Amino acid sequence: MMPGGHIDKRQLAVLITLDITGSYFLVAPRVMAKYAGPAGWIGILVGSLSGVGLGALLIALHRHFPTRDFIGMSELILGRHLGKLWSLVFFGYAMSVFLIIREFSTTILTPFLPESPIGPVIAIMTVIIAYLAYSGIESIARTAQVFLPFIAISLLLILATALAGGDLGRIQPWLGKGLAGIGLAGLNAGAVFGELVLFLAIFSHLRRTKDDVSGFGWGLILGTIPLTLVTISGISLYGHQGVTRLTFPAISIAQLIRLGRYFERMEAVFIIIWFILSMLKIGLIIYTATVTLAGILELKRYQPLVLPTAVLAVLLSLQPKTDYSVLQMIDFFTNYTLPVTLLLPGLLLVVASIRKVREPGPTSQKQQEAAK
Amino acid sequence: MNGKRLLAAVLLLLLAFTLSGCYSQNEIEETAFVLLWGLERGQNREYKITLQVAAPSKAGGSGGKGGGGGGGGSEEEPYWLTSVEADTIYGGIQELTKRASRVFHFSHAEALVIHEDVARQGIGAIVDSVTRNPDMRPDMAILITSDKIEDLFKVTYALENLPSTYIRRMLYQSDSHQEAPLYESQHFYTRMQAGDEAVMPKIKIWQKPENQAGEGGGINGGSAAVPTAAQGGSDSGGGGPKEKEPPKELILEGAAAFKGQKMVDWLTGPEVRSLTILRGDAKRCPLEVEVEGTKCSLQVREIYRHVKVKPNLASLGSSTIQVKIDMEADLFEVTSSGLVINNPRLDQVSRAASEKVNNQLKELIRKSKYELKSDILGFGELIRRNIPYARWEKEKEKWNDDFRNLIVKTDVEVIIRRIGMTTRSSYVY
Incomplete structure (x- = not known):
């Protein structure tokens, strides 16, 4: 296990919430309405089922190997070389975070900074992300704990606006584009819940192993609620067809927030809140990627690798040429990565049970304690 | 530890560059x-x-200058x-x-x-x-x-x-x-x-x-006379007629x-009002009704709109929509001092009001169906919510032709809640 601090149950829940809502908050209404029509919000709920399934896998693995992160487990289970290879897949998956970086910077650039080149904006984001990842998982978790209330407030305002100015009836018919559509939406949302696989690299920071179930469970619930509500709000304000046509649904929804006739134009405040949220999420993912990479390279500390990893992600994020290709790549990501996220822990679990791998006895635990 | 702090400080300094907003800057001046x-x-x-x-x-000085010389204002x-x-x-x-x-x-x-x-x-x-x-x-x-x-x-x-x-x-x-x-x-x-x-x-x-008597009378005519x-x-x-x-x-x-x-x-204005009532968005609207030769001026609020949609899947156009509108009214003016306001009388007034609003709604629905041939009433959206998604997608193109067969039942109920600060005009002995 790499250094990075310890987290408790609540912090795990906060991190999971952060990872689910994170930047997906910004686009969920559009993607869900695209597949499921008016019933997009059910798509999120269906998708969260994959989060439950994945959670079961992750917790089973964590219970078997409570002190090991992903690289540790896979080296133990698959052997040294195969384990490294498998961890490389994990690292590659974590690097798809570049999509989130690009998506979020586009969300800032197109509506708010139309003349700015993307480079400097992303460079500034890199600095923040790298610093977060450098500080370790405990710092990220504590920061997230501080900012989560603001995010809850922003959500409440959105919901109030939807209730006041929208028409909740627009989410009918209840089945939307039919069960197939809801299934597709569920698969897409499931890919986002699939990102939780990254917590294989984080669980080992838990102070008490048994906290994993309640932390994960609460995180899952707290993460699903905002996504569901923002989808309902989006559809009731813009209609399911309208939401499908919005490039940045969350921004368009935030633009409608009006407190009386005086507090208007709240979206600038909102984007700051969401900026923090997204930075924390990206920092978290970069942390997991870096830790895994450091494990593959058998380094004692992961910190030296933070900046290179962040820069690599940023360079990747600069690859798509137009906003539209970003949307396409996100669609690609959500369409195809769910199996990968299930396979990553699934294979480990299957092989571990076949080979009857157990965590090495007390000697290694003593080593762990010595390392602390 | 020191190195970390130094790094943090440098990073924070770097952040300061974002404050200047060197790109996309908008000076308010x-x-x-x-x-x-x-x-x-x-x-x-x-x-x-x-x-x-x-x-x-x-903008800042306009008030003062306007007071000084009226001619230069323009x-x-x-x-x-x-x-x-x-x-x-x-x-x-x-x-x-x-x-x-x-x-x-x-x-x-x-x-x-x-x-x-x-x-x-x-x-x-x-x-x-x-x-x-x-x-x-x-x-x-x-x-x-x-x-x-x-x-x-x-x-x-x-x-x-x-x-x-x-x-x-x-x-x-x-x-x-x-x-x-x-x-x-x-x-x-x-x-x-x-x-x-x-x-x-x-x-x-x-x-x-005075200038355009015909047009003004046409729009404001009837019950909808706008007080302003x-x-x-x-x-x-x-003030005396001034030219041009x-x-x-x-x-x-x-x-x-x-x-x-x-x-x-x-x-027209009254048609829009009926539309607003039909869509369930009416907050406050004036209404005049005549009972036994006496005009009563009411302010009407929409309380609730119950909509019942019975889609006819064989032919969407001939589905049934029931709209029941509950309204509350306050009595603001009674033109004849002889009219005693009591419960039977209020019932009479509210029945007249309900009937009037209902007739206006029916007229609007007729106009939308046969004259405009456009579903401004939002009935198609109500139907959409109650039928399978694919069905609506198939039929929405020709909805504006189909919806004229729609069976719409409207029912308006106005209840007069408040009768104002006096029960009977004070100059009646």
Whole structure:
């Protein structure tokens, strides 16, 4: 296990919430309405089922190997070389975070900074992300704990606006584009819940192993609620067809927030809140990627690798040429990565049970304690 | 530890660069805030774009100067009015920047006024431009006019400095008469589609009834006599007839009904009110009823709208929709002092009121079905919510032809809750 601090149950829940809502908050209404029509919000709920399934896998693995992160487990289970290879897949998956970086910077650039080149904006984001990842998982978790209330407030305002100015009836018919559509939406949302696989690299920071179930469970619930509500709000304000046509649904929804006739134009405040949220999420993912990479390279500390990893992600994020290709790549990501996220822990679990791998006895635990 | 702190400090310093906002900077002194803008048919090009831009330097002093010399007031308008002809809206705005010292900013634009000619031709391209441009906000009001837009924007009103404030506040104020709908650019997404066609408020320059008696009487005739209009008329009449005085008032009344992206016809104020009631959005509206030769003036509020949809899957067009509207009314005026207000009498008044509103609703539904042939009532949307998704997608194209067979049952119930501060006029012995 790499250094990075310890987290408790609540912090795990906060991190999971952060990872689910994170930047997906910004686009969920559009993607869900695209597949499921008016019933997009059910798509999120269906998708969260994959989060439950994945959670079961992750917790089973964590219970078997409570002190090991992903690289540790896979080296133990698959052997040294195969384990490294498998961890490389994990690292590659974590690097798809570049999509989130690009998506979020586009969300800032197109509506708010139309003349700015993307480079400097992303460079500034890199600095923040790298610093977060450098500080370790405990710092990220504590920061997230501080900012989560603001995010809850922003959500409440959105919901109030939807209730006041929208028409909740627009989410009918209840089945939307039919069960197939809801299934597709569920698969897409499931890919986002699939990102939780990254917590294989984080669980080992838990102070008490048994906290994993309640932390994960609460995180899952707290993460699903905002996504569901923002989808309902989006559809009731813009209609399911309208939401499908919005490039940045969350921004368009935030633009409608009006407190009386005086507090208007709240979206600038909102984007700051969401900026923090997204930075924390990206920092978290970069942390997991870096830790895994450091494990593959058998380094004692992961910190030296933070900046290179962040820069690599940023360079990747600069690859798509137009906003539209970003949307396409996100669609690609959500369409195809769910199996990968299930396979990553699934294979480990299957092989571990076949080979009857157990965590090495007390000697290694003593080593762990010595390392602390 | 020290190295970490140093790194943190350096990173924080780096962040400071973001504060200066070196790109995309908008100095407030270098920004031209567009307050109102209008689109008409150009003489040579597709559009004539008229912008009304705030002139802050003039706005501050206008009160004092207005008090000093009345004649000079018109030159010192607190806005800059400019226009250009162009084929695309964005192109036109860029063309205008050649004549401007500041960058146009649309995020404070209160309203877009579209001329009837353009609206009848179709506003699809305008919808795209308004919704695509990140500068334009989804809460910008959309209005339709048949007057020359430049004249409309020049109307100076006594209570507000800027025409844009005037229009915006009139829109807010429309809650108290319900004779003009509210349509914002966000509604392009929801209220401009099959089953829920657009209805945009109509704004026009208000002319004294003496000059154009026919038109004024036609619109305000019947029960819908607008008290403000009547007052305005008598005031100016008392002041003595002045010739060719520039118009000082606008009037927000009626609406343009659309079919798809094209305007098809005007709706009168009372029709818009019925539409608002039918859609369940009426907050406060005046209503006059006559009982035994006595007129009673009521203020009516919509409490609840129960809608029951029975879709007929064999033929969607002949589905059944039941609309039951519960309203509360306050009694504000009884013209005959002999009329005793008691419960039976109130029942009589509320029955008359219910009947009147119901008849107006039926008339509106008839007009929408057979004259406009456009579902401005939003019934298609109600049907959509109650049938499978694919079915609606298949039928929505021809909905405007089909929905005339719709069986609509309306039922209005007005309950008079409050009778005011007196039970019977005090001069009756």
